Amino acid sequence: MNTTVSSTPCSKSAPAELRALAAVGLPMRRRQIVALAALLVIGTLAGVPKPALADSPQxxxxxxxxxxxxxxxxxxxxxxxxxxxxxxxxxxxxxxxxxxxxxxxxxxxxxxxxxxxxxxxxxxxxxxxxxxxxxxxxxxxxxxxxxxxxxxxxxxxxxxxxxxxxxxxxxxxxxxxxxxxxxxxxxxxxxxxxxxxxxxxxxxxxxxxxxxxxxxxxxxxxxxxxxxxx
Structure with missing residues (x-):
């Protein structure tokens, strides 16, 4: 029986953590990737200040x-x-x-x-x-x-x-x-x-x-x- 394994190169624009995991060939399920990406987004947004109100001239x-x-x-x-x-x-x-x-x-x-x-x-x-x-x-x-x-x-x-x-x-x-x-x-x-x-x-x-x-x-x-x- 022949088994075909396909892979997709990790994009250079992906976060460094995801590229590193893909490079060493770690088996990752889809939900694991989504969870990691969510954590990266949360960590990034935590340091982003709230949008400032537009001051009125008066x-x-x-x-x-x-x-x-x-x-x-x-x-x-x-x-x-x-x-x-x-x-x-x-x-x-x-x-x-x-x-x-x-x-x-x-x-x-x-x-x-x-x-x-x-x-x-x-x-x-x-x-x-x-x-x-x-x-x-x-x-x-x-x-x-x-x-x-x-x-x-x-x-x-x-x-x-x-x-x-x-x-x-x-x-x-x-x-x-x-x-x-x-x-x-x-x-x-x-x-x-x-x-x-x-x-x-x-x-x-x-x-x-x-x-x-x-x-x-x-x-x-x-x-x-x-x-x-x-």
Whole structure:
């Protein structure tokens, strides 16, 4: 009985690990090859940072500070932006707008991608109150809906500029316990701020889709020195 053995040369573009195994003639089943390739892809992607948001021209981050307190690590930031005319017109109609802040703290690892040790999210809802002629700002760690305003912190302001100043000052975001942070002089932090149109009423979400006026977004990755709170 004749037995025919066929082989396919390993491509030069294949990963070095696969080429080495093929060169020594190790018997590999298809599922073994797939598993090895998957591990190689995972190892490669682990060190790839998340795609950065496209910063809008009217938004910027002017300050970021990482602070150490007895009960944890906190991030403070200052954001600058101008409220476009179209957004102001929606507020004047009594429709609330929403802002979202996301922050992540990492611990550096020389042998692998940095490990995320903590994160925090802050949701802010800004609305005009016609009866009182005041501006109300609701702040919560979870998405704010009309039914959930009771779980948020409330502040009232006499003018829109005062309310916006409070939104731009991102104070004391608790990111992690002190024990989660290493002794390095600086710590990797990722911060983002955006006007969130997904929490608008559905008709408004459709109406503002693709409008540049509603593209208020900024993101920064930085290594920040850990400062002790006095």
């Amino acid at each position: 938004a910027s981050i002017t300050q970021m500070r990482l602070e150490e307190a007895d009960d944890g690590i906190y991030l403070t930031a200052q954001v600058q932006f101008e409220l476009p005319l179209g957004v102001g017109e929606v507020l004047d109609k009594g429709i609330a707008i929403y802002f979202v802040v996301d922050a992540e703290l990492y611990r550096e690892r020389w042998y692998w991608a940095d490990r995320k040790v903590g994160s925090a999210t802050r949701h802010m809802r800004l609305a005009y109150q016609p009866l009182s002629r005041r501006w109300r700002l609701n702040v919560s760690s979870v998405p704010i809906a009309n039914a959930g305003l009771g779980v948020s912190l409330n502040q009232n302001f006499d003018s829109l500029p005062e309310a916006l100043d409070a939104i731009k000052r991102v104070g004391r975001l608790r990111l992690a316990d002190r024990s989660e942070v290493g002794d390095e002089a600086t710590q990797p932090v990722q911060f983002s701020f955006r006007l969130d149109t997904t929490q608008l009423p559905r008709p408004f979400q459709i109406g503002v889709a693709g409008q540049a006026d509603w593209n208020i977004v900024v993101e920064r990755s930085a290594r920040l020195a850990l400062e002790k709170l006095k």
